[in-house]
Amino acid sequence: MSESSAQAPRHPRILAVTGGKGGIGKTSVSLNLALALSRQGNRVLLLDGDTDLANVTIMLGQYPRLSLADVLAGTCTLEQAIFEAPYGLHILPGASGVERCMGIAPSDRLAVMRGLASFEKHYDYILIDTAAGLQDNVIHMIASAALACVVVTPDPTSLTDAFSLIKVLRRRGYRRTPSVLINMAKNAGQAQGIFQRFYTALQKHLDVTPHYLGAIWRDDTLRESVRLQRPVSLSAPSDPCYRQFRVLADMLKVRFNQLEPRRSGFAAYWNRVAERQASAPQVKVAPVVIEQRWLDWSNQLQALINHPDSTSIQQYNALTSCFVQLGETINEDTIEIIQTGLASMPWERLPGAQREHFAAHLRHLADQISPPRREPARPAAPAKRRRQVPEPRYDEVRFGHQDSLLRALREQPDNVSLDTLLDTLTGGRSRK
Known part of the structure; x- marks a missing residue:
């Protein structure tokens, strides 16, 4: 029997299923929950x-040709881009295509958004399966929803990346309470333990009190369903895996009933974003400002590394916040400064295992930054050859001319050590 009302609500309940990194089962959760x-x-x-x-559609064994990007390009209608899954579920591929509206004329954008x-008003629920990471489009997808479901797993990197995601959301002005779903947990005890650690970290460092939405157990049937491209929510009602998502759907309804109804939906939010971007002045960050940010961050990171009470999550947050601030400012003038800054970080001060942990996250965060393509340099006109001045083979600033140093070494008394002699020659600068 249908549990929905006779008519769809004025605005659907919008849920963003998100996470700080890939490989956490976010898409599987989105699809099975929607089914x-x-x-x-x-x-x-x-x-x-x-x-x-x-x-999403690949997990159903389908490969649709059209997406929301085609709708925005005017090559098809919304109805044509919709893919219908079992039980009447509608799937719209390519929701990130709304970003393309930013560059079109306001009148055209308004028509598309309307x-x-x-x-939207034809639906009771809209679920958004966001991309992983901290990119702007992910932040906006979460902000457009009435509720965010942050998926985490027992993997420690999943917790640190989810923490960083919520931290970025707070810095961007997000004030709603996120819900947390523990995926791939062994049992209820492990799920509660993971949530408690995450809860404590958010409370202590961000003053955020997350909501526990539930847990999905690690199960061979669930993994096999992905391989077979047949979601477990298509299984019989008695199937234990499907029952988990049925319970999650019930928990989601309870959570939405506790929230204030949203006054606007997905399209209205993105239209406001486009209007703000169109009216905002374009500010180019000077390279000297970038360099100062790197210097400030380097000092902060070094202080955290040297502090006996600092935790790895604090150190990782310093790294993440740096990428968030600088990711949008990379251009031809600043990319070399940023690369140089990375090379100068005090990584050698970290223990080996923690250094590997940082390196993995550094690669993860760096993948989210797309540096501009450099045009191939034109061949320069032949320049007049200059006489090459040979570089000194040792430090002449401190030791003087090579002949003088060799003479002093030959005349060195037997009762004077080499270190003492060098200190005498350099005025104590040889050990600096």
Whole structure:
């Protein structure tokens, strides 16, 4: 029997399923939860917010040709871009395509957004499967939803990346309470322990009190369903894996009933973002400012490393905040400064295991920054050859001319050590 009302609400309940990193089962959670809600009679739209790794339809064994990007390009309608899954679930691939609206004329953008806003009202729930990471489009996808479900796993890097995601959201002005879903847990005890650690870290460092949405157990059936491209929410009602997502759907309904209803939906939010970006002055950050930021951050990181009470999560947050601040400022003038700054970080002060941990996250964060392509340099006109001045083979500033140093070494008394002699010649500068 249908559990949805006779008519869809004025604004659908919008949920963003997100996480700080990839490989945490976020897409599997989004798809199975959307199917579980649809099986209960709700009208559900699932937006695939990751255009680069659009896996939602692949998990169903389908490869649609059209996406929201085609709608925005005017080559198809919203109805044509919709892919219909079992139990009446609607899937719209390429939700990240709304970013393309930023560059079109305001009148065209408004027409597209009005069409999307009208389309939203046909649904009880809209689920957004966001991309992983800290990019701007991910932050906006989360902000456009009434509720964010942050997926974490027992992997410690999943916790630190989720912590960084929530920290960035807070810095951007996000004030809603995030819900946390523990995925791939062995049992209820492990899930509660993971949530408690995450809860304590958010409370202590960000003054955030997360909501516990539930847990999905690690199960061979769930892993096999991904390989077979058949989600567990298509299984029989008695299947234990499907029952987990049915319970999660019930928990989600309870959580939405506790929230204040949103006055606007997905399309209205993105239209406001486009208007703000169009009216905001474009400010170019000078290279000297970038260099000063690197210097400030380097000092902060070094202080954290040397402080006996500092934790790895504090050190990682310093690294993450640096990338968040600088990721949007990379250009031809600043990329060399940033690369030089990375090379000068005091990584050698960290223990070996922690250094490897930092290196892994550094690669993860660096992948999110797309440096500008450099145009091939034109061949320079032949220049007049200059006489090459040979570089000194040792430090002439401190030791003087080579002949003088050799003469002093030959005349060195037997009762004077070499270190003492060098200190005498350099005025004590040889050991600096």
